[in-house]
Amino acid sequence: MFTEEGKSFFDWFHTMYECEFEELKKVSTVDFDFNLFDVRLNNALSAKIEMASDFRHLQEEKHRTAYALMLKLCDIWFCYEALLIAFKYEGLLENPRSKVNSLSEDTLYIIESEHDIFEVLLDFWGMNGGIVYKGDHRTDMQKYMDYLSSKATSREQKTYLSQVYNLFTNNDKFSTPQILSFAYAVRNQYVHAGESPQTGVEQIETKIAALSFSHDFLVLFCLRAGEYLLNYKRKKVV
Numbered sequence: 001m002f003t004e005e006g007k008s009f010f011d012w013f014h015t016m017y018e019c020e021f022e023e024l025k026k027v028s029t030v031d032f033d034f035n036l037f038d039v040r041l042n043n044a045l046s047a048k049i050e051m052a053s054d055f056r057h058l059q060e061e062k063h064r065t066a067y068a069l070m071l072k073l074c075d076i077w078f079c080y081e082a083l084l085i086a087f088k089y090e091g092l093l094e095n096p097r098s099k100v101n102s103l104s105e106d107t108l109y110i111i112e113s114e115h116d117i118f119e120v121l122l123d124f125w126g127m128n129g130g131i132v133y134k135g136d137h138r139t140d141m142q143k144y145m146d147y148l149s150s151k152a153t154s155r156e157q158k159t160y161l162s163q164v165y166n167l168f169t170n171n172d173k174f175s176t177p178q179i180l181s182f183a184y185a186v187r188n189q190y191v192h193a194g195e196s197p198q199t200g201v202e203q204i205e206t207k208i209a210a211l212s213f214s215h216d217f218l219v220l221f222c223l224r225a226g227e228y229l230l231n232y233k234r235k236k237v238v
Contacts, residue, residue: 002069005123006216013116013223014045020230028237033089034229037082041222044075057196062204066197069211070190076218077187080180083222086229098156100180107228108176115224117176124179124217126171131209133171140206142169147200148185157181176221183214 001007049071051064058064084102087093094104112118131137149161160181189195201207
């Protein structure tokens with residue numbers, strides 16, 4: 001985890017997820033779709049990425065950090081997509097074409113209220129923490145959000161990113177779909193546009209903040225939404 005907010009939740013959430021996984025195994029076989037998500041999640045959480053400093057574009061530590069974070073964000077995003085497939089297997093997707101608003105309002109409400117994601121939203125208030133509200137980084141982050149919005153390919157993405165911009169500017173709380181949309185946009189620029197760590201920002205610290213925030217929220221959401229789905233599966237057989 002790369003933010004203090006993320007670190008404060010991780011051990012708690014990971015322990016709860018592992019306990020629920022073991023409880024399901026006691027009463028049922030873990031199906032292929034969920035097992036695939038579980039394997040990918042464990043691999044993503046355990047992976048450590050180190051960048052060698054003796055290459056021309058990686059001589060500065062901040063650039064090595066940003067590039068490693070871009071790879072980590074991509075990895076955890078694919079875990080999230082695998083989780084959506086596991087939800088689809090249970091018939092729990094309401095908007096399967098959406099990457100950021102797939103779950104029904106009722107399902108998302110339970111994950112937020114009973115599985116502590118609402119507490120995460122409060123701790124990540126307005127993209128809380130450190131660099132993003134210091135000096136020029138606030139303006140730089142706003143410009144980066146404009147950049148992401150200009151590159152968005154769907155109306156849904158543009159709408160959510162506009163909301164994120166306003167909430168960040170007003171230091172307000174993001175919703176789960178809004179954070180997912182921001183993370184998706186950050187990830188897409190690396191995967192589909194081939195951007196470098198400093199593309200879209202004037203200061204590399206701004207990109208590091210965006211990547212760290214996006215990565216940590218996705219990790220925490222995967223753990224708690226995954227634990228919700230494990231519990232759902234177990235209740236069906238007991």
